[in-house]
Amino acid sequence: AQKITQTQPGMFVQEKEAVTLDCTYDTSDPSYGLFWYKQPSSGEMIFLIYQGSYDQQNATEGRYSLNFQKARKSANLVISASQLGDSAMYFCAMTLYNTDKLIFGTGTRLQVFP
């Protein structure tokens, strides 16, 4: 069965520093997509970044980059130059290309301090 594991319930980082949020996934399907979402205290789900299993390069979106290591089945999110507004819950998610449902991890709560 497909599964997403986020082992860090909480992380702290100082403003302007970089932080890595861990995510590992489990699937035997060769075709899949990996996602990261941000959920601030207001509750909405904000899409951050997407990586396809066949993409050759790691995805980047502004200060966000996805460290995709296929052999290790990991898809860690790297946030560079952290800002106070980055404090939120972060969810890693996966979908298989023969289905359409997103499978979410349990999330990591990131707190950025001055």
Next chain:
Amino acid sequence: NAGVMQNPRHLVRRRGQEARLRCSPMKGHSHVYWYRQLPEEGLKFMVYLQKENIIDESGMPKERFSAEFPKEGPSILRIQQVVRGDSAAYFCASSPGDRAHEQYFGPGTRLTVT
């Protein structure tokens, strides 16, 4: 271009009442997904619908829950005879086709059962 709309944003129901949650997808999107987020947990897939069709309801509880996406109007998630365990945030997402990496989330409906 308006995003995914959900209403109400907050809904309070007494045990035994019915809850109706509405989702209007983004313009041009014909695919709708419903997810449930219990307190302090990640999102769990419930159901995937296209206009007038339920494509995947593998995440729906067998009783009391139903969903529809009529030809005209919003998608509706209906919960009959609500219980306290139904208290959660319910998110709707829409996509233009059967590609989950283009799912856009609404702000969610927070259901509280008293």
